[in-house]
Amino acid sequence: MDIKKFGVIGAGQMGNGIAQVAAASGLQVLMSDIKEEFVEKGRANIAKNLDRCVEKGKLDAVEREAILARIQTTIDLGDMASVDFLVEAAVERQDLKFKVFRDLDDICPAHVILSTNTSSIPIGRIAAQTKRPDKVIGMHFMNPVPVMKLVEVIKGLATSPETFETTWNLCLKFGKTPAEANDFPGFIANRILMPMINEAIFCLYQSVGKAEDIDTVMRLGMNHPMGPLALADLIGLDTCLAIMETLYDGFKDSKYRPCPLLRKYVEAGWLGRKTGRGFYTY
Numbered sequence: 001m002d003i004k005k006f007g008v009i010g011a012g013q014m015g016n017g018i019a020q021v022a023a024a025s026g027l028q029v030l031m032s033d034i035k036e037e038f039v040e041k042g043r044a045n046i047a048k049n050l051d052r053c054v055e056k057g058k059l060d061a062v063e064r065e066a067i068l069a070r071i072q073t074t075i076d077l078g079d080m081a082s083v084d085f086l087v088e089a090a091v092e093r094q095d096l097k098f099k100v101f102r103d104l105d106d107i108c109p110a111h112v113i114l115s116t117n118t119s120s121i122p123i124g125r126i127a128a129q130t131k132r133p134d135k136v137i138g139m140h141f142m143n144p145v146p147v148m149k150l151v152e153v154i155k156g157l158a159t160s161p162e163t164f165e166t167t168w169n170l171c172l173k174f175g176k177t178p179a180e181a182n183d184f185p186g187f188i189a190n191r192i193l194m195p196m197i198n199e200a201i202f203c204l205y206q207s208v209g210k211a212e213d214i215d216t217v218m219r220l221g222m223n224h225p226m227g228p229l230a231l232a233d234l235i236g237l238d239t240c241l242a243i244m245e246t247l248y249d250g251f252k253d254s255k256y257r258p259c260p261l262l263r264k265y266v267e268a269g270w271l272g273r274k275t276g277r278g279f280y281t282y
Helices: 013-024 036-055 061-069 077-082 094-107 123-127 161-173 189-205 211-221 228-235 237-251 260-267
Strands: 005-009 028-032 071-074 085-088 113-116 136-141 150-155 177-182
Touching (some): 005 013, 005 077, 013 028, 013 136, 028 036, 028 077, 036 071, 061 071, 077 094, 094 123, 123 136, 150 161, 161 177, 189 211, 189 228, 189 237, 189 260, 211 228, 237 260
Parallel strands (some): 005 028, 005 085, 028 071, 085 113, 150 177
Antiparallel strands (some): 136 150
């Protein structure tokens, strides 16, 4: 399948990162969100990231301008009728993703692959909202997208081999390393990562150690580049809670129960870096 125009739903941290790598690979990109201020902020973030690349000598000014020129923005979901492949990177809410996919199924031509950057919601549930379940697939990028090499490619029960192959090759075109995962809640990455973060939060909740000490143990003792609590703040505590709830609902196993402290912070609006307060103050 020849992909020339790539659509991104959501201009937030993940969406604008995906738009950047797609444009850097040479594709025309259409990035959408529900408000003009959101797409403007997303585009500004891409420009800022590219400026850093120029400063570090990884990119020249001409390339920077060419990448930005390949990115269009819109607040009209109907404009996605013009793309050849699409990735949804909206917030991690099942009801919202279901509505987006129902709308996209009506908007996009029948040949268009609809992928989702969901970090935990089973692909089969999302595919069932459409009349093209064979063309629905998971394309789970890691944060920050321009830096992290991994993309989990997740097949739903009905995902066709052709859809999988197209998505896999697109990851390679983006300069990423794809890894295949089957359709279970949390897939591979978050089924392993999130319980570890959740257990670190339990250590804080039960006063096993202070946040700084918990993170120091994992950084220096386990050679992690970032401690689990700092990482949770980067991901967003609301996203961490949503993933833990998806794992718990999907497996009904108590080992996936979200820590009460995580829920308490989310309810208080302490979501991490994006709100200036999480397990640390920013």
